[in-house]
Amino acid sequence: MVKLNKIYTRTGDKGQTGLGDGTRVAKHDLRVAAYGTVDETNAAIGLTQCHAKGDMKLLLTRVQNDLFDVGADLCTPDQYAPPFPPLRVTSSQVEFLEKRIDEFNADLESLRSFILPGGTQLSAHLHMARTIARRAERLISKLVEGAPSHLETLRYMNRLSDLLFVSARKANSNGSQDVLWVPGANR
Incomplete structure (x- = not known):
C-alpha cells in the first residue's frame, strides 16, 4: 500500500522521474507520457462525475480505480523481476467494459452519421474524457511495440x-439528443 507523508521529494527537479522498478527516466519518456495521459483521462472522468448520477457515477468510479491499475501497469517495465508479481491489467477488466458497452449500446438509436461531441453537459464531459483516453491509447500502442506485457x-x-463514447450517447437521452455531423454543411 502506498503511504505518502511528504508530497514534494525534489527527486524530479532535474527532469527525471522514477519508474516502478526504481529506474530513473526523463519525464518526457514515452512510458511516462503514456501513464501521464492515463492520469489526465482519470482527472477528466473525475470532472465528468460531477454531472453523473446513480449507476453512471458508480461505473465512472470503478473506471477511475482501474485507471490507477493501468498507471501501475505502465510504470513497471517488462524486464522488472520483483519479489512479487507487478500489477497488470487483466482480461476480466477489459471484459467488464465490453459488457457495459453492449448493455448501453442495446438502448441506443443506430448512428446515421458521426456525432459532434456535446449535447448535455454530462455527454460533453464524457466526450472530452474519451478523446484523452484515445490519446493515451495512441501512446500505449507505441509503448507496446517494445513491451508486450502491456x-x-x-x-x-x-x-x-x-x-x-456509448456513455456519452446514453447521456444524450439514448442518442436522441446527439448532434450529428453534416458533411459540407458550411461550404
Whole structure:
C-alpha cells in the first residue's frame, strides 16, 4: 500500500522521474507520457462525475480505480523481476467494459452519421474524457511495440474510449439528443 507523508521529494527537479522498478527516466519518456495521459483521462472522468448520477457515477468510479491499475501497469517495465508479481491489467477488466458497452449500446438509436461531441453537459464531459483516453491509447500502442506485457492495458484503453463514447450517447437521452455531423454543411 502506498503511504505518502511528504508530497514534494525534489527527486524530479532535474527532469527525471522514477519508474516502478526504481529506474530513473526523463519525464518526457514515452512510458511516462503514456501513464501521464492515463492520469489526465482519470482527472477528466473525475470532472465528468460531477454531472453523473446513480449507476453512471458508480461505473465512472470503478473506471477511475482501474485507471490507477493501468498507471501501475505502465510504470513497471517488462524486464522488472520483483519479489512479487507487478500489477497488470487483466482480461476480466477489459471484459467488464465490453459488457457495459453492449448493455448501453442495446438502448441506443443506430448512428446515421458521426456525432459532434456535446449535447448535455454530462455527454460533453464524457466526450472530452474519451478523446484523452484515445490519446493515451495512441501512446500505449507505441509503448507496446517494445513491451508486450502491456497488451491488456492497450485493450483496456481501447474499450474504455468505446465505453465513454456509448456513455456519452446514453447521456444524450439514448442518442436522441446527439448532434450529428453534416458533411459540407458550411461550404
